[in-house]
Amino acid sequence: xxxxxxxxxxxxxxxxxxxxxxTYPGRPIRLIVAFPPGGSVDAVARVVAPRLSESLGQPVVIxxxxxxxxxxxxxxxxxxxxxxYTLVIHTIPFVANxxxxxxxxxxxxxxxxxxxxxxxxxxVLVVHPSVPAHSVRELLALARSKPGTLxxxxxxxxxxxxxxxxxxxxxxNVDIVAVQYKGGGPALVAxxxxxxxxxxxxxxxxxxxxxxxxxxxxxxxxATRAAALPEVPTIAExxxxxxxxxxxxxxxxxxxxxxxxxxLLNAKLVSVLRSPEISARFxxxxxxxxxxTPEEFSAHLKKELDxxxxxIRERHMRVE
Numbered sequence: 243x244x245x246x247x248x249x250x251x252x253x254x255x256x257x258x259x260x261x262x263x264x265t266y267p268g269r270p271i272r273l274i275v276a277f278p279p280g281g282s283v284d285a286v287a288r289v290v291a292p293r294l295s296e297s298l299g300q301p302v303v304i305x306x307x308x309x310x311x312x313x314x315x316x317x318x319x320x321x322x323x324x325x326x327y328t329l330v331i332h333t334i335p336f337v338a339n340x341x342x343x344x345x346x347x348x349x350x351x352x353x354x355x356x357x358x359x360x361x362x363x364x365x366v367l368v369v370h371p372s373v374p375a376h377s378v379r380e381l382l383a384l385a386r387s388k389p390g391t392l393x394x395x396x397x398x399x400x401x402x403x404x405x406x407x408x409x410x411x412x413x414x415n416v417d418i419v420a421v422q423y424k425g426g427g428p429a430l431v432a433x434x435x436x437x438x439x440x441x442x443x444x445x446x447x448x449x450x451x452x453x454x455x456x457x458x459x460x461x462x463x464x465a466t467r468a469a470a471l472p473e474v475p476t477i478a479e480x481x482x483x484x485x486x487x488x489x490x491x492x493x494x495x496x497x498x499x500x501x502x503x504x505x506l507l508n509a510k511l512v513s514v515l516r517s518p519e520i521s522a523r524f525x526x527x528x529x530x531x532x533x534x535t536p537e538e539f540s541a542h543l544k545k546e547l548d549x550x551x552x553x554i555r556e557r558h559m560r561v562e
Contacts, residue, residue, distance in 0.1 A: 266326055266503050270301040273493075274330040276315030278308040280427025281397060282444035286360060286491045287331045289523055293514045308425060311335050311400040311561065313347060320348035324498035326507065329357065331493050335400050337547040341554040342400040342561045350547065355499045356539035358511045359492040361529040364464030365406050365442045367477060368457040373439040378461040378480035381440070385416035392418045394440035395429040399561040403429060405550060406442035406463055406487045408557045414482045433457065444489060445470055446527035463487040470528035490532070490546075492539055508536055 273291055277283045284306065291302040307315030312335045322328035337350050348354075367378065375381040385392050396404035404420050411418055421438050423429040430447060432438045434456055442463065449470050451457040461477035462468045465486045477485040493511060495504060514520055515533040524531055534542070553559075 266506065267298050267300040269327065270303050271298070271326070272328045273302050273304050274315045274319050274328065275304055275306045276308060276312035276330060276332060276335075277306070277397070277401075278425030278427060279306055280430075281425055282363075282402070282447060282489065283331055283333050283426075283491060285444075285446060285527070286529070289520065289527075290331075290360065290511070290514060293517065293520060294510060297510045297514060311339055311342070311398045313339055313343070317347040319494070319496055320353040322496050324355070324496040324500075326495060326499055326503035329493055329495050329507070330354075331360075331491060333489055333491050334402050334405060334546065334550065336492075336494075337543055338400050338405060338550045338554060339561075340547065341551040342559055344560070351540075351543065353497050354494040355497055355504050356536045356543060357493040357495055357504055357507050358515075358536065359490060359532045359534035359539040359542055360511065360515060361524055361531050362488050362490040363445050363527075363529045364462045364468050364488055365402065366445050366448045366452070366459050366463065366468070366471060366474065367406075367410070367461045368433065368441060368443050368448050368452065368459050370433055370436045370439045371455070371458055372436055373458070375460065376458065378475075378477055378482065381460055382414050382416055382481055385414075385418050389417045390419060392440060393421045393438045394418050394442065395432045395438040396420045396422050396441070397426040397429045398422055398424060400554075400559070401426070402444070402487075402489050403442040404559075405553065408559060409485065409487055409553055410442070410477070410482065412553065412557055413485050442487070444528075446529060449528060468528055469525070490542070491529075492534075492542075494539075504536055 275284050275287050287304050295302040319330040375384050394407050433441045452459045459474045461480045462474050512533040515531050
């Protein structure tokens, strides 16, 4: 009798979750962008969300919840109900912040269910035309002649441009100082206006300004030259051997989200990313489609956590 009651109780507990999965999605989905509008994460989200909405049959509503290098929006998702209706799109600070902050409001591995790694791209080292350097080697020479006097803009402590810049300082044996702004948009505007001379900009955002002459591209951060700027050498081939920095963007759900929902979201995202329209759009933006499985994204996150942890420790980077 007791065994029968126990089985009945377990079945009853499972019914709500099963019913929830069968009817998902039954209302709009929130896609949290943990950074301000105008940056690369926001740009990727706004390309993907409309097509994902069509595929799911429900609106995917983008919410920019920026602050603390992405921690504010990310914590919101970590604490959200794990029902598939609150997701986050993120990039390198998702794992880097665990090494930068003494007290973290979430664990990037334990508190999330990876859905899909969407895409990746190199950044590009660009300077304002007033900077007297036309190559990476010339910039290195300039920095070494004036240690601590050159600045580069970053989208906040621990963000992609900051980490790219610290890696450049470390491998290039120079001291170019980071100036922090509240997001990628303001950091780019600062260089376009000549307020700061240097930045490491996502290639999709940099290309129009390089083509117009408002910025000068010195080097691509990836391991190979970028199709969007084929004439620009990599930083590694231009005087900083071993330099490689590749950004990525991925979607995650809170830990405990039903596996069926995670796999449905993954299938829809992969279909969207591989569609000719989105593939072409990403190519124009200098982004390489990845469209991973949840397991591949999970393995990528663990590798990135270790990789950038080593750089952050060596550079003594810390955010209080």
